[in-house]
Structures are given as structure tokens and as C-alpha cells.
Amino acid sequence: MSTDQPVTVEVGLGDRAYDILIGSGLLLRAGEEISRRLPGTRAAVVTDENVAAAHLDTLKAGLEKGGIQPTVITMPPGEKTKSFAHLEAVVDGILAARLERGDVVIALGGGVIGDLTGFAAGIVRRGMNFVQIPTSLLAQVDSSVGGKTGINSPRGKNLVGVFLQPKLVLADTEVLDTLPVREFRAGYAELAKYGLIDRPDLFAWLEANWEKVFAGGPERAQAIAEACRAKADVVARDEFETGDRALLNLGHTFGHALEAATQYDGARLVHGEGVAIGMALAHRFSSRLNLASPDDAARVEAHLSAVGLPWRMSDIPGDLPDAEALLAFITQDKKVSRGALTFILTRGVGQAFIAKDVPASEVLSFLRESHPVSRKAG
């Protein structure tokens, strides 16, 4: 374990401002960092079975150093855990521990645990203190920052939740060493996303340095910190997603449709993989609409492919529903404003923008073209 000083990224949200600490060995410093900010607090830790097996003992030791003996609530791993039933179980676990409003609920896990736990912390006693200890790359660069929490509904992903800013985020870069590489890659898609939205230099840096990010050198912490800064910037501009924050949905409209089309079956497609394919499609679609050069789309596809991410629909194992069915998943998506289709499109790498009133017919013919069946047939 390294004793390097962590990098601090401040999320500037007035009286809801908080720090993100990024570095190695942070699990062992959790008690100190939390009790410094919330003196005398009691705590519940919510985690999943995989993460508990790898990191719970370390976190407990770290909390113990700050005088905190947490109640632990362990959920099954996987996207299906973001449900009303598991929300109710976490809420009950927190209440059973007799925690009060001033106590803290800690999420130790990936985006699933972070989203579920944040939602529970936001509604028990109408809002408790919340700390994120993200353990997947996706959670470190994306879901743990920004205050969106929630669960899925049978009618769509992330349709139910609250905004709740954490008091602190501890991104321990070392815990990523136990993350399956497929999950690491999926998180990498969200990291690359910030480059594609409005940081072309970051994207170019990643093209040159991605192998070091995967290997775990100082470049890993550097990349995560840069991603947190990028997300914190957008969130500070638009905390409640009434405008600009929608840019973070680059790749997500297509991505969510593909996740729905594969019944959220992680064996076929995990969220970040859907985002990777979605980003490639968003670039290709923008080029087809003559908004961006096809070279940019090709560059994005090449990089995703180099890191081993899926980038086209045919990279998904098994059959997909046809283009019409995929469009239906898209129009059910929450980013539909009064019936018109809203997409994040781009003028090139680092030049994404919010496009309202994208004609459904254009989307449909693009989906037909990009569909594996027509590709094979064509």
C-alpha cells in the first residue's frame, strides 16, 4: 500500500460543497477522514458480496482507526439490486441500526451500490449524511460524483431516485486492482466520455496513455482526478439537470436502449459497454447527419476497439431486437421532452452538444443501417 498524498478535487456546490479524495490506501484512512468531517458520527456501510469479500475488512480497520464501528448491510451484486425491494431492505437495515439524521450511510461498492445507498440515505428520516467509497472505475469517475442516486423501474433505468450530494468521496485507486478487467474497461468508457464531450486534450492523452491507466501507475490517479474535475464542472453548472448536465448523457440514449434490449443482462452487456457502443453510434450518427467528419467517428471507434471495448451492436453476443424495437426503447427513455427526441450529438471529438427535436425517422434509418442483421444482409 502506498502512502502518497491523495489528490483532492473540490466539488463547488455552495453549502453542499464536498471533497473527492483520489489516491491509494484511502480505505485505511476512511475513519479519520469521515470523523474529521462528521465528529462523533455512527455509521452503516452498504456493500455487495463481491466487494465485501475483497475490501470490507480493510474498510472496517480504517473506520476503526477513526473510532467508527459500522453496521454492515450486504446486498447481492448486480444491476437487479437497484430495485424497490432492495431499497426497502437497505432502508430497514439503516433503521434497524437506530441511526439518526446526523449519522452517516457509507456506500462501499460500484455504481449499483452507490446509487441504491445514496437513495436510501436520501429518504431515511428525509435525508441522512452520505459518503461514497466507490470501488469500480465507473463509480470513481462517474456515478459517485454529482449527487444522482436511484433505482430502476420495470419501465426503465434510473427512473426513481433523489438528488443527494455526498459529504465526501473516497476514491481508493488501489481497490481497482481486484476489479474484473471487463468492469475496468466498462468504466474506462465513461472516462473517455469526458474527453469526447469537451476535453479533446484528455481524449488525446488517453489515446497515448491508456495502457498505464489500466496498469495502475500514477497515470491512473491522474486520469480519475481529471474525470472527477470534468464531471464536477458540469455538475456545478447544473446540479439538477435542467440544462448542460445532459451532456453527460453522451452515448447513453443508444446505450440505455441496448441495455434494455438485452434485459440488463450483465453477461451480455454491462452499462459502460452500452455507453461505449452508444458513444461510437452517437459519433457515427452525427457524421451521418453531416454534423461531424466521419474521421472523428472512426477515431473514436478505433480507440474503443484498441482498449478492448465493444463499439458496435454486433459486438453484443446473442440476437438483438430489430431497429423498430430499439427505437421504441429510445422513445421510452426519459430524455424525451414532450414527445420530441433529445440526443447528445457532436461536431467532432470534444465538441458534443444537446440536440433537441431529432427526427425519429432519422434515428430509425440509422439504427436499421447499424443493425447487425442488416449489416450481415448488406
Place this chain on the structure above:
Amino acid sequence: MSTDQPVTVEVGLGDRAYDILIGSGLLLRAGEEISRRLPGTRAAVVTDENVAAAHLDTLKAGLEKGGIQPTVITMPPGEKTKSFAHLEAVVDGILAARLERGDVVIALGGGVIGDLTGFAAGIVRRGMNFVQIPTSLLAQVDSSVGGKTGINSPRGKNLVGVFLQPKLVLADTEVLDTLPVREFRAGYAELAKYGLIDRPDLFAWLEANWEKVFAGGPERAQAIAEACRAKADVVARDEFETGDRALLNLGHTFGHALEAATQYDGARLVHGEGVAIGMALAHRFSSRLNLASPDDAARVEAHLSAVGLPWRMSDIPGDLPDAEALLAFITQDKKVSRGALTFILTRGVGQAFIAKDVPASEVLSFLRESHPVSRKAG
């Protein structure tokens, strides 16, 4: 139906400020009032079977005049509806109607429907627009104002929820004519509460005018408006209940314990009745602690008794658990701060205050004294 101009009470909460309109015939003006504030909105109405039978058609006609054709979601009546299962059903009904974040969810009903619906509106898509149309006296003077929403947990009442300020409250005084008198009385307890907290003139006015408030003359609207002003004042001072707002819990610590002790069985005790007994007990307990004169306690008991409200434990039909068990319900109550008992006590009518560190032993011996069993025995 009267065409009097409604009274407007403004709730001053900065960018979350909103109006409470109080008067007769407001259901028929709902469409106009809502579409003026939220042009082009679509709507879901959540109600219960009793209220739907008496008032849904009128509200639909009123919404229609504003061009709004709502989706209606009807729940069973009663406190048990404030549960995770019903929350999930309301959330699903709103999503099934394909409402978006800018659309509105309307609660038409008493406090149960208002609390449940507000919670659902607060979490669908992380927050939609919300309008309260309270139809019980309790909801008009209390639960519809202030932004607290929520459901019950098997571990206690109102332990799960969010703060969500409505965009508008329409308190139609005429709808109260169909309210069972027992429910009207229960709401009256919360109305009298504002007098007991810090408005001694209001309490004296109610002692003189309560029969007119029950009968439905202009005094009814006047009393409701005064109550809304009282609550709005406290809420504007302390929106998220970190201090003063706790004064509104006068009578509620004992009240909640009695509700729990009677298994929330409305046939034995409804919320406002529990509050009535709780207020009388809080005054008597304050007098026993030499904080207030016993004359004030007697005055409160006399008024509650005059309007036909229960005011002592022996007024509850059936057996109650013993004093020790009642105390256990109190210490489970969420108004326990780090193990110490917090009570709202009083120095006399209109002089309530927040008392921290009330010794549990004092509460216990007071409960023993006040308990029907020891009263009979003594």
C-alpha cells in the same frame, strides 16, 4: 357553491415559494390555477376511494376547464396506504402515464394521500411538480403545508420520505362537508395546536368560535388561513427541521407512542386524536415538572373535551400496553437525539418550547400516573 374570492397565504421559501389558496369552490378552479402556474402541463391525480367517490368528478371538471385531462391513481383509504408497496404502485402509475419531469402530480385527499403522493412526486425522475389539494381538515391546516412527505416503516411512522415543496396548495373549505365528523375533530386538534405553540390569541378565539368552524361559515376559512400562516411561518424559519420546526411536534411524541401502541388502528385512534391526547399530556407533564400552571393544563383539557376530542389515555377504547411499553415506543421515536429524550413542553398556553434531555425516569413515572390502569386502581 360559493364564488367568494379565496384567501391567499404565501409560503416564503425563496425560489421554492408558493401560494396556499383557501376558500370554497376551489376544486372547480383547479385547472385554471394550475395551468396558470404550469402552462401546458400534463397531470396525474392520486386519491383514495373515499375522496374519489365524493370529489373526483368535481376536480376532473375543474381540471378540464384548464385543459387538463389527468390520469387517476386510486389508493385504498387509511394509514396503511403509507407503505413501500403503495409508494411503488403510485410511482408505477405515474411512469405508466408517461409523465415527464415538468408535469404535475396532484394529491387529492387527506394527509395519507398527500404524504404518499408527495413522496412519489419527489422521487419519480428525481422530482416532478407537485400540487396539494387537501380534503381533510388535518391536511388543510397541517400536512399539505411545509413540504414534508413520506411513508411509514414497520419500525415507526414517517421514517422514510423527502422534503418536497408543492407548487400550489388548494384548500377547498367546502370539501370538508363530506368529511366524517370524527376526522374533522381530529384535524381540529392540529389547528388548536398552533394556538398552544405560540398563538394564545388564536387559542382564545377558538375557545369562543369553534362551533362556527365546525359549522362551515366564514370562520372556517378564517381559522384554516390562520393555521396555514402559523405553519408557513415556522417552516420558513426552518425548512429542513434542524431547529424551531420541532415545535410543530407539540403533542406528537406522546401521540405517536399511542398510535403505535394501538397498532395504528384508526378504529381506536386516528392521528389527530393521538395528538389531542398528546397535547393534553404535554401540558399536564409540563405542569407536573413545575414548568406551567396546572390551570393551563386544565384549560387545554376542557377545550379538547368541549369539542368532543379524546384528551386522556382512558378515552381510547380497549386496553393499552403498560407505561414501560409506552416509554419504549417513545424512545424508538425519531425525536431522540443521541439517546436523550427531546420533548416539546410548555410554560403555558401559547408558550411551547423544545426541551432536550428530559429524563426518561420522569416520563415513565408520569406515564404510570396517567395510565388508565393506575387511574382506575388509584
